[in-house]
Amino acid sequence: MTQAGITLVNPQLSRRRFIKAVIASSVASASYTGLQSANAQDSSSGVVERLISLNINGRTRRVDVLPQETLAYTLRYKLGLTGTKLACNRGDCGACTVIVDGITRYSCSTLTHSVRSLEVQTVEGLQSADGTLHPVQQAFIDELSPQCGFCTPGQIMSTVALLNENPTPTREEARQALSGNLCRCGAYDHYLNGVMRASGQNS
Structure with a gap:
């Protein structure tokens, strides 16, 4: 319906239906824009x-x-x-x-x-061809270093790199070498004990 050149909303259209229509059109527009953006990024980056x-x-x-x-x-x-x-x-x-x-x-x-x-x-x-564990892996097992075990592979690799460079580190040197490996279980002392055992020193 028009009045003085102005288009009026259909009086039969309820407020609820009008809001639903606006939301639906906004979602469709946003989805299309996002899809276009993703496609453009893929094509531009080759x-x-x-x-x-x-x-x-x-x-x-x-x-x-x-x-x-x-x-x-x-x-x-x-x-x-x-x-x-x-x-x-x-x-x-x-x-x-x-x-x-x-x-x-x-x-x-x-x-x-x-x-x-x-x-x-x-x-x-790290494991030998015959299945023998690396000394660091075995030392961590012996010292009950892992709890959940999720961080253990990273702790092992940092320890192996340390012992390759410094076969008999002090406990503080070991602590520094493993400082970039976080353990949410808080088993840091057990890991350090494992480093000391793997290096042939008392934990």
């Missing part, structure tokens, strides 16, 4: 997987990776090496720690492409 070779635990592994893909994601979800844990996913907790060319790295903040020519070692690569 996201394409590339086949690369990685040296993982002494073996050459060929895998398709995205330019922005992190090493933690590649290890876990493409190579099946789930000992590397994803927790904070922002380089804060150390659960994803691996050793790259002898140095510990947070794999959640390391791009897979950046380690193509480097040697990557994960917790799965």
Whole structure:
């Protein structure tokens, strides 16, 4: 209905139905805008997987990776090496720690492409071919270091890197070396006891 050139709302349309119609149209518009934005981002970034070779635990592994893909994601979800844990996913907790060319790295903040020519070692690569555990792994078991165990692979990798560089660290040196690995269970002393045992010193 019009009056003096102004279109009026249909008097038969209830307030409830009018509000429902407005909300529905807003949701549809927002969904369409979001979809357009996502599609534009994908097309503009030209996201394409590339086949690369990685040296993982002494073996050459060929895998398709995205330019922005992190090493933690590649290890876990493409190579099946789930000992590397994803927790904070922002380089804060150390659960994803691996050793790259002898140095510990947070794999959640390391791009897979950046380690193509480097040697990557994960917790799965510590065990001997006959199934014997690495001395650090065994020491952590003997000292009852893990509680929930989620942070343990990262704690192990940090300890292995430490002992490779310093076979007989002091307890304080061990504490510093593991300071980048958080344990929500609070089992820090047990992990330090494990480091001391693995280094042949009394815990």
